[in-house]
Amino acid sequence: MKKKLSIPTITRLCMVFQQCDELQIMGILRVSSTQLGKAIGVPAHTIRKDINCLGEVGDTGSGYDVARLKAHLRRALGFDQIRRACIVGLGRLGSALMDYEKFGASGFSVVAGFDSSVNRIETMQTRMPVYPAYDMKEVIQREAIELALLAVPAPVAQATADVLVASGIRGIVNFCPVVINVPETQVQVRNINVINEMRVLSSLMTLGE
Amino acid sequence: MKKKLSIPTITRLCMVFQQCDELQIMGILRVSSTQLGKAIGVPAHTIRKDINCLGEVGDTGSGYDVARLKAHLRRALGFDQIRRACIVGLGRLGSALMDYEKFGASGFSVVAGFDSSVNRIETMQTRMPVYPAYDMKEVIQREAIELALLAVPAPVAQATADVLVASGIRGIVNFCPVVINVPETQVQVRNINVINEMRVLSSLMTLGE
DNA sequence: GCTAATATGTGATTTTTTTCACGGAACAGC
DNA sequence: GCTGTTCCGTGAAAAAAATCACATATTAGC
DSSP states (O other): OBOOOOHHHHHHHHHHHHHHHHHHHTTOOEEOHHHHHHHHTSOHHHHHHHHHTBOOOSBTTTBEEHHHHHHHHHHHHTOSSOEEEEEEOOSHHHHHHHTOOHHHHTTEEEEEEEESOHHHHHHOOOSSOEEEGGGHHHHHHHTTOOEEEEOSOGGGHHHHHHHHHHTTOOEEEEOSSSOOOOOTTTOEEEEOOHHHHHHHHHHHHHHTO | OBOOOOHHHHHHHHHHHHHHHHHHHTTOOEEOHHHHHHHHTSOHHHHHHHHHTBOOOSBTTTBEEHHHHHHHHHHHHTOSSOEEEEEEOOSHHHHHHHTOSHHHHTTEEEEEEEESOHHHHHHOOOSSOEEEGGGHHHHHHHTTOOEEEEOSOGGGHHHHHHHHHHTTOOEEEEOSSSOOOOOTTTOEEEEOOHHHHHHHHHHHHHHTO
16 A cells, blocks of 8 residues: 655665665575564564555565565665765865765765865865866756755855755755755755754763653 | 653754854844744744743743753753763764864863774874774773764674773764664664665655655 | 734644554464 | 464554644834
């Protein structure tokens, strides 16, 4: 029975997809909801409910065929096509992201970096092309980039996001510790806020739960 | 009326705390739930419900006194004391984290870095002391470190987490794209998984919502 | 001092999400 | 081929979270 996917469900299904990848690499052909649940840290029935949103994929009594599950997830989550991405802001974090090797194996192709400092761009040694910020719109459109990793200083986050939106970007992973406003219907945003995660963690530590 | 704080509520309150900081720096003395909501991207009534978990803090008709709100949050969330933290794994990401300046202003004191490569440690130029991995337990206990940012390669994440737990750490921000198992009652974990966020984003982009 | 606009606090309601419980199916060991 | 175990799919129940609606209070303008 197919249903609309909620964000918590999508999040977990993405983790399941990752697991399928790893299981395949290990040569494992079948997997149960219990095993999947253990691997991604949620109960088995949650996994089953999530997977069932895609329709019947498993075999009653004998678990899931890894390849088949992965294929279903790929289609349902839209991982068929490779997404072209860019990194905006090449400070410490942006540079670290540029050197991250896992993007390719995960279905992403990071094809450009941008920074407002021409000096920095000229002295950088990188495998991928880097451009000055004022070329952002042109490069994004020419290279058909759909997705941006935003790692600029917080004060210029909104202005930079505006340029990204104007360039036709469709998704932003926002590493800046501020909320950015974008037209919700056109552009999706995911926020990663390290300091806030640390604060939440700290609170959980004191509240003891 | 004081209530138990749920994790979504804690997350938002941490953002509100951050906002209070910024408002204070800007010299703003009062703020409304509407303004706070806009700044952190949630509706005003959500903010009010969240803040009310701390008891009555605002003034009916005239909003919140920034200083008072901040003081309440500080107490409720346990931000009175500075948390001592360490960074485990000094690859690209770990190094980037080491250079991040905002920890201090946010109530964290990052006092150590660890890496398994003695060679890397010796050649690193850092302001904070870095140690080989085999000294981890001793240093964590000596320095009374409560919190770890875990940025080691995924295959050694669990083993490293085990050492952290054995060292008496109380919270872990896990940057590795795997789920780590820890004794839940003693140690809190927050996961930051960049690839998974990108995948979720990609799914939202295709699902168009 | 009156009015309109703007505030908070909160019980009630609705929606969302998670958890439970169980029917029916496959499998392994003997 | 029988038996005990494991497993999926799913409607129903429960729990959690978000939203609404409104009583009540303050402020600003005039």
